[in-house]
Amino acid sequence: MESIMNTFNDMDTSQKVLYVVGGAVVAIVTVVGLRKQCFKETKAKKDYPRDTVIHHQIGRGPYAPSMTPFALKLETYLRMAKIPYQNVHGRQLSSKGKFTWIEYNGQAVADSSLCIEFLNKKLGVDLNRNLSPADRGVAQAIQAMMEDHIYWFVALFRWQYDSDRSLVMNAFKLSKFLFWMFQRLLKKASWDQGLGRHTEEEGTEMLKKDLQSMSDFIGTKKFLMGDEPCETDCTVFGMLSQVYWQFTGTGYENILKDKYPNLAAYCERMKETFWPDWDQCITHGGTREATK
Ligand SMILES: N[C@@H](CCC(=O)N[C@@H](CS)C(=O)NCC(=O)O)C(=O)O
Known part of the structure; x- marks a missing residue:
């Protein structure tokens, strides 16, 4: 290391610039290459059954059916609306470079909310x-709070804040290097979004405030808006289930049970209502393959 520093110090300014720019290019190419390697964007396959939603997602989660709240939202919606679907677990990104997307009779749709909108229109749901x-x-505002606010804190707790990180490392079978790479990507994304600029203490307080307002809003209701579940319950469940079941190692794994018991009960109720096969859809902490 010392000899590299000495060599660097001996260079003139233009050599130093070349050296730094060259290094940056190599780093960018490596990150982009690895990302492509890990998450291959694959063209839609054409031989899926007709009139069946093909849900592309990233594999089952350790304690809830997905590590991504958006996949759990979409799959819960498919169940709530009783739409025939088939999961395809893989590392195929959507055309927008994100996880969870669908194909329906050969048509690909990216983004969980746009998938739902598409299916609502197509199938009259x-x-x-x-x-x-x-x-x-109100439901729309809650959805935005879940997906554009709470989501970032869930991600920051998993990847950035001072947690033991074993949840993501094990769930995604990451080496230390890949963990580091995804952590950098999240750091940049959350910084650009804005919420990643807060301190961990500020972020934690913001998450608690969101959870408190959800708890106050749901109160003693069975579902988000009353006795019957609605579309936004899928979003709320997808997100809260990450905090309730998949927050291991963050130091806040029991936060719903301890501080917001009505949210914990809500998660249990949604699970019972829409996921009777839950145990088959999780990997039980990575100890076995999910069978569904
Ligand atoms: N608005 C999108 C959000 C999807 C999303 O952010 N997915 C995350 C996983 S939880 C993702 O793909 N992240 C990878 C990346 O941003 O590169 C949706 O509703 O589907």
Whole structure:
């Protein structure tokens, strides 16, 4: 290391610039190459059954059916709406470079919310049909809080904050290097989004405030908006289930049970209602393959 530093110090300015720029190019090419290698974007296959939603997702999770809240949201929606579907577990990114997407009769749709919108239109589904316009507005605002606020703290707790990281390392079977690489990507994404600029203490308080408002809003209701589940319950369940079941190693693994028991009960209720086969859809902490 010392000799590298000495060599560097002996260079003139233009050599140093070349050296630094060259290093940066090599680093970028490595990261992009590895990302491509890990998450191959694959063209849609054409031989899937007709009138069946093909749900592309990243594999089953250790304690909940997916590590990604968006996949759990979409799969819960498919179940709630009773739409025939088939999971394809793999590392295929959507056309937008994200996880969880669908194909339906050969048509690919990216983004969980756009998938739901597409299916609602195509199949005449409206799981919010019993909601008043004001309630629809509230549900939409809650969805945004879940996906554009709480989501980032869940990600930061898993990848960035001072947790033991074993959950993601084991769930995604990551080497230390790959963990480091994804951590860098998350760091940049959360910085660009803005929430990654807060300290861990500030982020933790923000997450608690969100959970408190969810707890206050749900109160003693069975589901988000009352006795019947609606579309946004899928989003809320997808996200809260990460905090309830898959927060291992963060130091806050029991936060719902201890501080927001009505949210824990809500998660259990959603699980019982829509995931009777839950045990077959999880890897039980990575100890076995999920059978469904
Ligand atoms: N708005 C998207 C969000 C999907 C999303 O952020 N997925 C994450 C996994 S939880 C992802 O693919 N991250 C990889 C990346 O951003 O490169 C949706 O609803 O599907």
